[in-house]
Amino acid sequence: MATPLTADTLVDALTAEGVRVVEYDDWRNHNRNTKGDWGPVNGVVIHHTVTSGTDSSVAYCYDGDADLPGPLCHGVIAKDGTVHLVGNGRANHAGRGDGDVLTAVINETALPVPNDEDTDGNTHFYGFECVNLGDGSDPWPEAQLEGIARVAAAICRTHGWHAASVIGHLEWTSRKIDPKGFSMASLRTRVAALLAGAPGASAAHYQPFPGAAFFTSAPRSTIVAAMGGRLVAEGCSAYTEGPGQQWSEADRASYAKWQRKLGYTGTDADGWPGTTSWNALKVPYTA
Known part of the structure; x- marks a missing residue:
């Protein structure tokens, strides 16, 4: 368990990990804290947007809609690996999921198959939406996968967590399939490799393959x-x-x-x- 990162600490952590950061609109004061608790935080949930285009995806995740007001995550990770920060605090991203999964994340043990919706994930998880149609055909460029891993590693490193604290939305609730197109096991392997080295290792030296x-x-x-x-x-x-x-x-x-x-x-x-x-x-x- 941990106290949520401040806006400045989050930006510093992401930058130190080699992530390109864009601060969108009034993201530092944009949250759903009036609707429920934010924290203690226990992990990171990765999503796909089911949209295309960076600008429109970022705007939608910031604003949300009448049925689900924004922010819909804390950051949107574009195809080029850039993270666009859209929320600071409670965000409408994880929804209700399985408390046994939360326990496994806290203990950093193997995840059970989710079969309950008894826990409010928006209290406990940072959420990052990744620009992808989620149809299994839309590609995941290497730069984006690297960006996702570095975003997750930055948060884990700052809180003292390991790669097991990073899960997909589909691992939180059986109602979801995201992210679709890569495995969470492969992402956690990337995160673990990053955490084994110094922050931002090689990030500023060589250009990731852009796809x-x-x-x-x-x-x-x-x-x-x-x-x-x-x-x-x-x-x-x-x-x-x-x-x-x-x-x-x-x-x-x-x-x-x-x-x-x-x-x-x-x-x-x-x-x-x-x-x-x-x-x-x-x-x-x-x-």
């Missing part, structure tokens, strides 16, 4: 320019000018050289970045 869709959308980004610089440094340049911020066929040809340098052949060396080759390239963090 395959990022490149196929032909982006204009500082990430592309930083990638090009590393390809040149590795002797894998196919550039006649640049590299620059706009993704081009020259970037793809250069990246294909890098893939071949790593030993990939055929369609595995088609110039479209993947997680393993990207991590090996060690692109400097830019955004």
